[in-house]
Amino acid sequence: MTSSQGDRKLRIGVTFGGSGLIGGTIVNYFKIKRPGIVDMRAPSSKKVSLRDCRDIREYLMSLKPDFVINTAIANIDSDSQLAFEVNYTGPLNIARAAAALKIPYIHFSSAATLPAGTDIEERDRVSFTPRMSNYAKSKLMAEKSLEFMSENENLDYTCIRLAVVYGSHDHKIQGFHRLMFAVADESMPFMFTRKNIYHSYSNSKKLPYLIHHMLDNREEFSGKTYNFVDPEPVELSDLILSIKSYLNLKAPREIYVPYPVARNGKRIMKSMLRLLTKIGLKASLPPELMFLNSFYRTQTLSCKKLQESSFVDPMPEETIYTRLPEMITYYLTRWSHQNLITTFDDTFEFDKSIKDDFKYNPEAILEAIHHDATAPFVEMTEENQKQTRFYG
Template identity: 70%
Template structure:
């Protein structure tokens, strides 16, 4: 790879780890579509640069010499301790070491998993670091602590954004809130597995790139600081589930709140069943919606005061998970129907009916019709046409 120095480049160059994920994809899309010309973003995937490998990180960043680096990579939420430690913690720290050496800003994403239950939790709140934490929470909490330490002792210019329940399009792994949407749409939730009045904070993925952009432009204000990034008003989980159900015009889940001890007994029974299946050679794991059952029964809300008091201006102040529901439901239901993950909404999501019919029943006729009029080179990029490289030069 050819080396360039920041002075030789016109636009800022950023490196983004985790660019194929929900948050990373949204950031990439912002810099490519919404703010083209602002910065070039390189987003190597985990095959090219694995955060498990310190040499990968160092060699890549030292060669590219970016102007800033963003880390939204994480390993799967249920990974074992080694993978969680290597990717979520060690990877995050090694990026910090490179950023420190290059003297560039480093934007790191953390999670409300580092926080206890409770209301209006601030950036100063943290869980105690104990052996009992999940691998995910432990690795994120340790990363928060080490990056702060590196800021204080090594002058690392970093900012930490703590997210809560994230909502937005392009979650291709169907995790967190989108797993909840999926379970309801798939009619796999007969009743409410939560307690009346349980509140959570929600983070709007669409707004995140605006904040990153602003933070990169205002390092004096944002360097060395953690910010909770959540919508101001917490969301009642039971009411949200019932609202999704009503948008989808489904009969379930019924408005019956299942007490936690009963739900936990059900979860433990599934766990025993899965262990038995493993013994006869069938490998299956606990559905993600059951893994975090406890969180459905605990209120956890984060204060957005610190960010509101900063110079950042919310670009979409009225947007909430409730206001975005119709658009997100349409996006995910279309996607999941096409992927044959759910069948309930097939009838509403047909693409051009004649094409679909021909594709299914008479592919030769469809092929012939396409050969007749839809295979010519795109006019705008054919030689001699405006827009084709070199078309305006007469040699």
């Protein structure tokens, strides 16, 4: 990875959206797994709003990084203004800044810009339609503008297109993790799909290795778009039943709900929720339901282009199935501690006496803690530091 800003030993990178699953994985890779290569910055949306061109321009101008990565997205059910500003003008202004600084820009897009079907290649994009979701429309606009800037403004960029993303440490319940949550929470009584419906999946754990390689090989990857998916697509019904089996649950029952029935059920639920708001109760359907039709149609992406590149898969044996036990343990432990679900038997059980005292007699815990567990950490005191320096 060569520096474009002089002879600095430690290169500076910027990741927008660093608090999400993808961005957090990238930041963790460069800070923990590959320390000493990149000083990775991940400004929060409060510090740098992608909706504010001046924020982007001033931040990147003051920092002068060696590369920039954008993983930030607006929620998939965002209104037109938020989707337009975060998913389109935000990436556009990052690209304008990157072009001005003459630094590489790694942009993340979505399979929402692609049609249904099998073995879909990078060039097989959908056309704009009036019924297109705000999310898909804004992501497609960003792809097209970055292509234009590559051809006309000398933008050095690479677009990585993701399918259904999976991985640990996603603090939001969305995408595949929403599906896992629905099964674990036993809120999916039947199968809302058909047999033989396949989708592609993207392993977030592998992404930092790809980005690292792309940054080291700009001549090969500049100005191109790549589908980043596992080679083998996954049948949705089999995945749902696998999660059910791991959790030893009775639901969902293997009864396949036809799409027209599921669609009408969604409409009825939306009407009921609107009525509830009139009496002061607020609730909403999961935003993923706006893509309900994708549960009933196949979309598998071709990864041939990436396989034919110089990038070598660092974990070729990993699939969503091999990572399923790890993800189930991680997410269900997290959701149990957040009181979101009660069906998971947490093997790392909270000590029962402490649990009972915390629930019924917190004063007893306070008394015990105050008796012998409130002293400053000795090894961190100034006196101890002086002694360590004297004797060490």
